Amino acid sequence: MRKQRVFRQERKAACVFLRVLSLLLLFSLVCSLFACAPQYKKINGYGMGSYAVFTVEDERIAPSLIAALATAENDISHRVATSAVAALNRGETVVLPASLVALLETAAAIGEKTNGRFSVFSLPETSLWDFDASSPVPPAAADIAKAVGETAGARLLPLSEGRYLLEGGGIDLGAVGKGYATDALARLLALDGQSGIIAVGGSIAAVGEKQGGFKIGVRDPFSTSREVLLGVLTLSNGFVSTSGSYEKRFTHEGRDYHHILDAQTGLPVQSGLVSVTVLADSGALADMLSTAAFILGLSEGFALLEQYGAKGIFVTEKGEVYASSALSDSFRLTKGEVQYR
Protein backbone atom coordinates (compact mmCIF):
# COMPACT_ATOMS: atom_id res chain seq x y z
CA MET A 1 0.00 0.00 0.00
CA ARG A 2 2.79 2.41 1.00
CA LYS A 3 4.82 1.41 -2.06
CA GLN A 4 1.80 2.17 -4.28
CA ARG A 5 1.42 5.63 -2.69
CA VAL A 6 5.12 6.40 -3.19
CA PHE A 7 4.89 5.21 -6.79
CA ARG A 8 1.86 7.51 -7.41
CA GLN A 9 3.65 10.49 -5.86
CA GLU A 10 6.75 9.88 -7.96
CA ARG A 11 4.66 9.51 -11.10
CA LYS A 12 2.80 12.75 -10.31
CA ALA A 13 6.10 14.58 -9.74
CA ALA A 14 7.43 13.24 -13.03
CA CYS A 15 4.31 14.52 -14.81
CA VAL A 16 4.72 18.00 -13.29
CA PHE A 17 8.41 18.05 -14.23
CA LEU A 18 7.61 17.01 -17.80
CA ARG A 19 4.90 19.66 -18.05
CA VAL A 20 7.21 22.47 -16.91
CA LEU A 21 10.01 21.23 -19.15
CA SER A 22 7.72 21.07 -22.21
CA LEU A 23 6.41 24.59 -21.60
CA LEU A 24 9.92 25.99 -21.17
CA LEU A 25 11.08 24.28 -24.33
CA LEU A 26 8.17 25.71 -26.31
CA PHE A 27 8.80 29.16 -24.83
CA SER A 28 12.47 29.14 -25.76
CA LEU A 29 11.64 27.85 -29.24
CA VAL A 30 9.23 30.74 -29.92
CA CYS A 31 11.71 33.23 -28.41
CA SER A 32 14.49 31.98 -30.67
CA LEU A 33 12.24 32.24 -33.73
CA PHE A 34 11.58 35.92 -33.04
CA ALA A 35 15.21 36.54 -32.12
CA CYS A 36 16.14 35.37 -35.64
CA ALA A 37 14.41 38.45 -37.14
CA PRO A 38 17.23 40.92 -37.88
CA GLN A 39 17.37 44.29 -36.16
CA TYR A 40 18.12 46.85 -38.86
CA LYS A 41 20.25 49.96 -38.46
CA LYS A 42 20.19 53.06 -40.66
CA ILE A 43 23.30 54.69 -42.12
CA ASN A 44 23.19 58.05 -43.90
CA GLY A 45 25.40 58.96 -46.84
CA TYR A 46 25.60 61.45 -49.69
CA GLY A 47 26.39 60.80 -53.33
CA MET A 48 25.11 61.27 -56.88
CA GLY A 49 23.78 64.65 -55.76
CA SER A 50 21.35 62.92 -53.39
CA TYR A 51 21.05 61.67 -49.87
CA ALA A 52 21.48 57.95 -49.42
CA VAL A 53 20.09 55.81 -46.62
CA PHE A 54 21.34 52.28 -46.05
CA THR A 55 19.23 50.03 -43.83
CA VAL A 56 21.49 47.15 -42.86
CA GLU A 57 21.79 44.34 -40.34
CA ASP A 58 25.46 44.95 -39.51
CA GLU A 59 26.65 48.55 -39.67
CA ARG A 60 30.30 47.53 -40.04
CA ILE A 61 29.60 47.49 -43.78
CA ALA A 62 28.97 51.28 -43.74
CA PRO A 63 32.47 52.40 -44.90
CA SER A 64 32.37 49.95 -47.83
CA LEU A 65 28.92 51.18 -48.91
CA ILE A 66 29.92 54.84 -48.67
CA ALA A 67 33.13 54.15 -50.62
CA ALA A 68 31.19 52.21 -53.30
CA LEU A 69 28.76 55.12 -53.68
CA ALA A 70 31.68 57.49 -54.26
CA THR A 71 33.21 55.04 -56.75
CA ALA A 72 29.96 54.78 -58.71
CA GLU A 73 29.75 58.58 -58.87
CA ASN A 74 33.38 58.85 -59.94
CA ASP A 75 32.73 56.28 -62.70
CA ILE A 76 29.71 57.80 -64.36
CA SER A 77 29.10 61.42 -63.38
CA HIS A 78 29.86 63.82 -66.20
CA ARG A 79 30.47 66.45 -63.50
CA VAL A 80 33.46 64.53 -62.12
CA ALA A 81 36.37 65.56 -64.35
CA THR A 82 38.24 62.30 -63.77
CA SER A 83 35.29 60.05 -64.67
CA ALA A 84 35.25 57.89 -67.79
CA VAL A 85 32.09 59.67 -68.91
CA ALA A 86 33.70 63.11 -68.56
CA ALA A 87 36.66 61.85 -70.59
CA LEU A 88 34.34 60.57 -73.34
CA ASN A 89 32.56 63.92 -73.36
CA ARG A 90 35.94 65.65 -73.87
CA GLY A 91 36.43 63.53 -77.00
CA GLU A 92 39.05 61.21 -75.50
CA THR A 93 39.26 57.50 -76.31
CA VAL A 94 38.52 55.66 -73.11
CA VAL A 95 38.73 52.08 -71.84
CA LEU A 96 35.33 51.58 -70.23
CA PRO A 97 34.53 49.16 -67.40
CA ALA A 98 32.24 46.31 -68.45
CA SER A 99 29.46 47.54 -66.17
CA LEU A 100 29.44 50.95 -67.87
CA VAL A 101 29.47 49.38 -71.35
CA ALA A 102 26.47 47.20 -70.38
CA LEU A 103 24.69 50.26 -68.99
CA LEU A 104 25.25 52.29 -72.15
CA GLU A 105 24.15 49.38 -74.36
CA THR A 106 20.90 48.99 -72.39
CA ALA A 107 20.35 52.74 -72.54
CA ALA A 108 20.89 52.68 -76.31
CA ALA A 109 18.41 49.82 -76.71
CA ILE A 110 15.77 51.66 -74.68
CA GLY A 111 16.55 54.81 -76.67
CA GLU A 112 15.77 52.94 -79.89
CA LYS A 113 12.48 51.61 -78.48
CA THR A 114 11.44 55.21 -77.70
CA ASN A 115 12.47 56.41 -81.17
CA GLY A 116 15.21 58.51 -79.65
CA ARG A 117 12.94 60.36 -77.21
CA PHE A 118 14.92 58.86 -74.30
CA SER A 119 18.64 59.41 -74.73
CA VAL A 120 21.66 59.36 -72.47
CA PHE A 121 23.51 61.38 -75.14
CA SER A 122 21.40 64.43 -74.37
CA LEU A 123 23.97 66.47 -72.40
CA PRO A 124 23.83 69.27 -75.02
CA GLU A 125 20.11 69.60 -74.15
CA THR A 126 20.19 69.05 -70.39
CA SER A 127 23.06 71.50 -69.95
CA LEU A 128 20.86 74.28 -71.39
CA TRP A 129 18.37 73.94 -68.55
CA ASP A 130 19.31 75.18 -65.08
CA PHE A 131 16.57 74.19 -62.67
CA ASP A 132 18.73 75.25 -59.71
CA ALA A 133 19.07 78.86 -60.86
CA SER A 134 17.53 81.53 -58.65
CA SER A 135 15.32 82.72 -61.54
CA PRO A 136 15.30 79.90 -64.09
CA VAL A 137 14.22 80.63 -67.64
CA PRO A 138 13.74 78.28 -70.60
CA PRO A 139 16.61 78.26 -73.11
CA ALA A 140 16.34 80.08 -76.44
CA ALA A 141 14.62 78.07 -79.20
CA ALA A 142 17.69 78.30 -81.46
CA ASP A 143 19.93 76.86 -78.74
CA ILE A 144 17.48 74.01 -78.15
CA ALA A 145 17.31 73.22 -81.88
CA LYS A 146 21.12 73.08 -82.09
CA ALA A 147 21.32 70.82 -79.01
CA VAL A 148 18.64 68.48 -80.38
CA GLY A 149 20.69 68.07 -83.57
CA GLU A 150 23.85 67.27 -81.60
CA THR A 151 22.00 64.74 -79.43
CA ALA A 152 20.34 63.00 -82.36
CA GLY A 153 23.64 62.45 -84.14
CA ALA A 154 25.56 61.12 -81.15
CA ARG A 155 26.87 57.58 -80.97
CA LEU A 156 29.44 55.59 -79.03
CA LEU A 157 32.04 53.99 -81.27
CA PRO A 158 33.69 50.77 -80.07
CA LEU A 159 37.39 50.73 -80.94
CA SER A 160 39.97 48.01 -80.37
CA GLU A 161 41.03 46.69 -76.94
CA GLY A 162 37.90 47.80 -75.09
CA ARG A 163 38.34 51.46 -75.98
CA TYR A 164 35.43 53.69 -76.90
CA LEU A 165 35.01 57.08 -78.51
CA LEU A 166 31.96 59.31 -78.32
CA GLU A 167 30.98 60.87 -81.61
CA GLY A 168 28.79 63.97 -81.16
CA GLY A 169 26.50 64.84 -78.29
CA GLY A 170 27.52 64.29 -74.70
CA ILE A 171 26.68 61.64 -72.15
CA ASP A 172 24.47 62.60 -69.20
CA LEU A 173 23.60 59.63 -67.00
CA GLY A 174 21.46 61.71 -64.66
CA ALA A 175 18.46 59.48 -65.40
CA VAL A 176 20.46 56.34 -64.59
CA GLY A 177 23.14 57.17 -62.04
CA LYS A 178 21.28 56.51 -58.80
CA GLY A 179 20.02 53.18 -60.06
CA TYR A 180 23.53 52.24 -61.23
CA ALA A 181 24.78 53.04 -57.73
CA THR A 182 22.05 51.00 -56.02
CA ASP A 183 23.06 48.02 -58.18
CA ALA A 184 26.67 48.24 -57.02
CA LEU A 185 25.75 48.74 -53.36
CA ALA A 186 23.08 46.03 -53.37
CA ARG A 187 25.68 43.56 -54.69
CA LEU A 188 28.01 44.51 -51.83
CA LEU A 189 25.29 44.02 -49.21
CA ALA A 190 24.23 40.67 -50.67
CA LEU A 191 27.86 39.47 -50.85
CA ASP A 192 28.15 40.33 -47.15
CA GLY A 193 25.21 38.01 -46.49
CA GLN A 194 22.96 40.78 -45.30
CA SER A 195 19.43 41.78 -46.13
CA GLY A 196 18.40 45.42 -46.14
CA ILE A 197 17.56 48.51 -48.14
CA ILE A 198 19.83 50.66 -50.30
CA ALA A 199 18.20 53.99 -51.07
CA VAL A 200 20.01 56.58 -53.19
CA GLY A 201 17.53 59.40 -53.58
CA GLY A 202 14.35 57.78 -54.86
CA SER A 203 16.15 54.74 -56.31
CA ILE A 204 15.73 51.83 -53.94
CA ALA A 205 17.07 48.30 -53.78
CA ALA A 206 15.49 45.74 -51.47
CA VAL A 207 18.17 43.15 -50.80
CA GLY A 208 17.08 39.75 -49.56
CA GLU A 209 13.89 39.14 -47.68
CA LYS A 210 12.26 40.48 -44.54
CA GLN A 211 9.39 38.96 -42.61
CA GLY A 212 6.29 40.48 -44.23
CA GLY A 213 8.40 42.06 -47.00
CA PHE A 214 10.10 45.45 -47.18
CA LYS A 215 7.60 48.33 -47.15
CA ILE A 216 8.41 51.06 -49.67
CA GLY A 217 6.29 54.19 -49.70
CA VAL A 218 5.51 55.76 -53.07
CA ARG A 219 5.41 59.53 -52.75
CA ASP A 220 2.20 61.38 -53.67
CA PRO A 221 3.18 63.43 -56.75
CA PHE A 222 0.54 66.05 -55.95
CA SER A 223 1.95 66.89 -52.51
CA THR A 224 5.07 68.90 -51.76
CA SER A 225 5.53 66.93 -48.52
CA ARG A 226 7.64 63.80 -48.71
CA GLU A 227 5.52 62.31 -45.91
CA VAL A 228 2.33 62.23 -47.99
CA LEU A 229 2.17 58.90 -49.77
CA LEU A 230 0.34 57.69 -52.83
CA GLY A 231 0.61 54.12 -51.57
CA VAL A 232 2.89 51.43 -50.22
CA LEU A 233 4.70 48.68 -52.11
CA THR A 234 5.71 45.44 -50.44
CA LEU A 235 8.71 43.76 -52.00
CA SER A 236 11.67 41.46 -51.54
CA ASN A 237 14.77 41.22 -53.72
CA GLY A 238 13.91 43.98 -56.16
CA PHE A 239 14.63 47.46 -57.40
CA VAL A 240 12.29 50.45 -57.50
CA SER A 241 12.67 53.86 -59.08
CA THR A 242 10.35 56.80 -59.69
CA SER A 243 10.46 59.56 -62.26
CA GLY A 244 8.18 62.52 -61.68
CA SER A 245 7.57 65.96 -63.09
CA TYR A 246 7.13 67.43 -59.60
CA GLU A 247 10.73 67.23 -58.36
CA LYS A 248 12.60 69.87 -60.37
CA ARG A 249 10.41 72.48 -61.98
CA PHE A 250 9.81 76.16 -62.46
CA THR A 251 7.15 78.46 -63.85
CA HIS A 252 8.05 81.12 -66.40
CA GLU A 253 5.53 83.54 -67.92
CA GLY A 254 2.68 81.35 -66.73
CA ARG A 255 4.04 78.13 -68.16
CA ASP A 256 5.35 75.18 -66.12
CA TYR A 257 8.64 73.52 -67.03
CA HIS A 258 9.93 70.29 -65.48
CA HIS A 259 13.20 68.42 -65.82
CA ILE A 260 12.24 65.31 -67.83
CA LEU A 261 13.12 66.23 -71.39
CA ASP A 262 12.04 64.68 -74.66
CA ALA A 263 15.37 64.27 -76.48
CA GLN A 264 13.63 64.74 -79.84
CA THR A 265 12.41 68.23 -78.91
CA GLY A 266 14.76 69.27 -76.08
CA LEU A 267 11.66 70.38 -74.14
CA PRO A 268 9.95 69.03 -71.02
CA VAL A 269 7.79 66.11 -72.10
CA GLN A 270 4.01 66.47 -71.96
CA SER A 271 2.76 62.89 -71.73
CA GLY A 272 -0.22 63.38 -69.42
CA LEU A 273 1.70 61.75 -66.55
CA VAL A 274 3.02 63.20 -63.30
CA SER A 275 4.92 60.16 -62.06
CA VAL A 276 6.00 56.67 -63.05
CA THR A 277 7.30 54.13 -60.55
CA VAL A 278 9.02 51.04 -61.96
CA LEU A 279 10.01 47.73 -60.36
CA ALA A 280 12.72 45.91 -62.28
CA ASP A 281 15.52 43.39 -61.92
CA SER A 282 18.19 46.06 -61.60
CA GLY A 283 18.39 49.59 -60.31
CA ALA A 284 19.78 51.03 -63.53
CA LEU A 285 17.00 49.38 -65.54
CA ALA A 286 14.32 50.65 -63.13
CA ASP A 287 15.78 54.16 -63.41
CA MET A 288 15.94 54.12 -67.22
CA LEU A 289 12.51 52.56 -67.66
CA SER A 290 10.80 54.99 -65.29
CA THR A 291 12.14 57.95 -67.29
CA ALA A 292 11.50 56.32 -70.69
CA ALA A 293 7.96 55.26 -69.70
CA PHE A 294 7.26 58.76 -68.41
CA ILE A 295 8.30 60.14 -71.81
CA LEU A 296 6.21 57.61 -73.76
CA GLY A 297 3.02 58.07 -71.73
CA LEU A 298 0.56 55.57 -70.30
CA SER A 299 -0.09 53.00 -73.04
CA GLU A 300 3.30 52.96 -74.73
CA GLY A 301 4.97 53.16 -71.31
CA PHE A 302 3.25 50.01 -70.08
CA ALA A 303 4.15 48.26 -73.35
CA LEU A 304 7.81 49.19 -72.86
CA LEU A 305 7.84 47.81 -69.31
CA GLU A 306 6.35 44.53 -70.52
CA GLN A 307 9.24 44.11 -72.97
CA TYR A 308 11.65 44.16 -70.02
CA GLY A 309 9.52 42.10 -67.62
CA ALA A 310 9.19 45.17 -65.40
CA LYS A 311 6.15 46.39 -63.47
CA GLY A 312 4.92 49.93 -63.05
CA ILE A 313 2.65 52.40 -61.30
CA PHE A 314 1.60 55.36 -63.45
CA VAL A 315 -0.09 58.50 -62.09
CA THR A 316 -1.80 60.78 -64.60
CA GLU A 317 -2.23 64.54 -64.41
CA LYS A 318 -5.89 63.86 -63.55
CA GLY A 319 -4.83 61.84 -60.50
CA GLU A 320 -5.73 58.44 -61.94
CA VAL A 321 -3.48 55.59 -60.83
CA TYR A 322 -2.71 52.68 -63.14
CA ALA A 323 -0.58 49.69 -62.13
CA SER A 324 0.63 46.43 -63.61
CA SER A 325 -1.75 43.61 -62.70
CA ALA A 326 1.22 41.71 -61.24
CA LEU A 327 1.28 44.32 -58.44
CA SER A 328 -2.31 43.68 -57.31
CA ASP A 329 -1.11 41.82 -54.21
CA SER A 330 1.88 44.00 -53.38
CA PHE A 331 0.71 47.59 -53.92
CA ARG A 332 -1.82 49.38 -51.73
CA LEU A 333 -3.05 52.90 -52.39
CA THR A 334 -3.55 55.16 -49.38
CA LYS A 335 -6.81 56.39 -50.93
CA GLY A 336 -8.80 55.86 -54.11
CA GLU A 337 -8.59 52.93 -56.47
CA VAL A 338 -5.94 51.48 -58.73
CA GLN A 339 -6.80 50.51 -62.28
CA TYR A 340 -4.80 47.40 -63.12
CA ARG A 341 -3.52 46.67 -66.63
Add this chain to the structure above:
Amino acid sequence: MKPSYRLFRKWDIVALVLLLLLPLLLFVGLQGREEADTVLVLYGGEEIERVPLPTDPFEKTYTLSEGSVTVAFDGNGAAIIASTCPRGSCVESGKITQGGSGSYCLPLRFAIVLTGEGGLDGVTG
Protein backbone atom coordinates in the same frame (compact mmCIF):
# COMPACT_ATOMS: atom_id res chain seq x y z
CA MET B 1 -11.12 9.15 -6.85
CA LYS B 2 -8.97 7.86 -9.65
CA PRO B 3 -5.78 9.96 -9.99
CA SER B 4 -5.14 11.71 -13.34
CA TYR B 5 -1.70 11.44 -15.00
CA ARG B 6 -2.46 13.53 -18.17
CA LEU B 7 0.60 15.48 -19.30
CA PHE B 8 -1.33 18.70 -19.97
CA ARG B 9 -4.32 20.02 -18.05
CA LYS B 10 -6.55 23.06 -18.64
CA TRP B 11 -4.27 25.48 -16.77
CA ASP B 12 -1.25 24.16 -18.67
CA ILE B 13 -2.93 25.20 -21.93
CA VAL B 14 -3.58 28.67 -20.47
CA ALA B 15 0.07 28.91 -19.35
CA LEU B 16 1.20 27.69 -22.77
CA VAL B 17 -0.81 30.38 -24.58
CA LEU B 18 0.57 33.07 -22.24
CA LEU B 19 4.13 31.86 -22.77
CA LEU B 20 3.65 31.94 -26.54
CA LEU B 21 2.15 35.42 -26.42
CA LEU B 22 4.91 36.86 -24.21
CA PRO B 23 7.75 36.70 -26.78
CA LEU B 24 5.37 37.97 -29.47
CA LEU B 25 4.47 41.01 -27.36
CA LEU B 26 8.13 41.56 -26.48
CA PHE B 27 9.06 41.36 -30.17
CA VAL B 28 6.38 43.83 -31.23
CA GLY B 29 7.35 46.15 -28.38
CA LEU B 30 11.04 46.06 -29.22
CA GLN B 31 10.39 46.71 -32.91
CA GLY B 32 9.08 50.17 -32.14
CA ARG B 33 11.53 50.99 -29.40
CA GLU B 34 13.33 53.72 -31.36
CA GLU B 35 10.95 56.62 -31.01
CA ALA B 36 10.75 59.60 -33.34
CA ASP B 37 12.17 61.93 -30.72
CA THR B 38 15.44 63.17 -32.20
CA VAL B 39 16.34 65.08 -35.35
CA LEU B 40 19.57 64.13 -37.10
CA VAL B 41 21.11 67.14 -38.81
CA LEU B 42 23.27 66.06 -41.76
CA TYR B 43 25.66 67.86 -44.07
CA GLY B 44 27.18 65.99 -47.02
CA GLY B 45 25.88 62.77 -45.49
CA GLU B 46 27.77 63.37 -42.23
CA GLU B 47 25.89 63.84 -38.98
CA ILE B 48 26.70 67.29 -37.59
CA GLU B 49 24.21 67.39 -34.75
CA ARG B 50 21.47 65.45 -32.94
CA VAL B 51 18.64 67.62 -31.69
CA PRO B 52 16.10 66.08 -29.27
CA LEU B 53 12.59 67.32 -30.07
CA PRO B 54 12.16 70.22 -27.63
CA THR B 55 9.28 71.13 -25.36
CA ASP B 56 9.75 74.79 -26.26
CA PRO B 57 9.97 75.38 -30.02
CA PHE B 58 13.08 77.10 -31.34
CA GLU B 59 14.82 77.90 -34.62
CA LYS B 60 18.45 77.40 -35.53
CA THR B 61 20.45 78.58 -38.53
CA TYR B 62 23.20 76.36 -39.94
CA THR B 63 25.92 78.15 -41.87
CA LEU B 64 27.47 75.87 -44.50
CA SER B 65 30.10 76.43 -47.16
CA GLU B 66 27.38 76.50 -49.87
CA GLY B 67 24.93 78.75 -47.99
CA SER B 68 22.75 78.67 -44.90
CA VAL B 69 19.64 76.83 -43.75
CA THR B 70 17.26 77.62 -40.90
CA VAL B 71 15.47 74.76 -39.18
CA ALA B 72 12.49 75.07 -36.81
CA PHE B 73 12.23 72.40 -34.11
CA ASP B 74 9.17 71.71 -31.97
CA GLY B 75 7.68 68.94 -29.90
CA ASN B 76 6.48 66.79 -32.77
CA GLY B 77 8.90 67.42 -35.60
CA ALA B 78 11.14 69.78 -37.52
CA ALA B 79 11.04 71.79 -40.74
CA ILE B 80 13.48 73.64 -42.95
CA ILE B 81 11.90 77.10 -42.92
CA ALA B 82 14.53 79.08 -44.82
CA SER B 83 17.37 78.27 -47.18
CA THR B 84 19.68 80.24 -49.40
CA CYS B 85 19.35 77.57 -52.10
CA PRO B 86 17.58 78.88 -55.20
CA ARG B 87 15.14 76.01 -55.63
CA GLY B 88 13.49 76.15 -52.20
CA SER B 89 11.80 72.74 -52.48
CA CYS B 90 13.18 71.89 -49.02
CA VAL B 91 11.11 74.73 -47.54
CA GLU B 92 8.06 73.72 -49.60
CA SER B 93 8.29 70.12 -48.37
CA GLY B 94 7.19 71.30 -44.92
CA LYS B 95 7.49 69.67 -41.55
CA ILE B 96 8.68 66.13 -40.89
CA THR B 97 6.79 64.37 -38.12
CA GLN B 98 7.08 60.65 -38.86
CA GLY B 99 10.01 58.50 -37.78
CA GLY B 100 12.40 57.80 -40.64
CA SER B 101 11.24 60.71 -42.79
CA GLY B 102 13.53 63.51 -43.88
CA SER B 103 13.68 66.91 -45.51
CA TYR B 104 16.50 67.55 -47.96
CA CYS B 105 18.20 70.63 -49.36
CA LEU B 106 20.27 68.96 -52.06
CA PRO B 107 21.98 72.05 -53.55
CA LEU B 108 23.41 72.73 -50.07
CA ARG B 109 23.91 68.99 -49.33
CA PHE B 110 21.92 69.50 -46.13
CA ALA B 111 19.28 67.25 -44.56
CA ILE B 112 17.25 66.74 -41.43
CA VAL B 113 16.04 63.22 -40.64
CA LEU B 114 13.75 62.17 -37.81
CA THR B 115 14.89 59.08 -35.93
CA GLY B 116 12.62 56.05 -35.62
CA GLU B 117 11.13 53.56 -38.03
CA GLY B 118 7.72 54.97 -38.96
CA GLY B 119 6.69 51.63 -40.44
CA LEU B 120 8.41 52.14 -43.81
CA ASP B 121 11.73 50.84 -45.10
CA GLY B 122 12.09 53.54 -47.75
CA VAL B 123 10.28 56.07 -49.89
CA THR B 124 10.56 56.39 -53.67
CA GLY B 125 9.68 59.51 -55.60
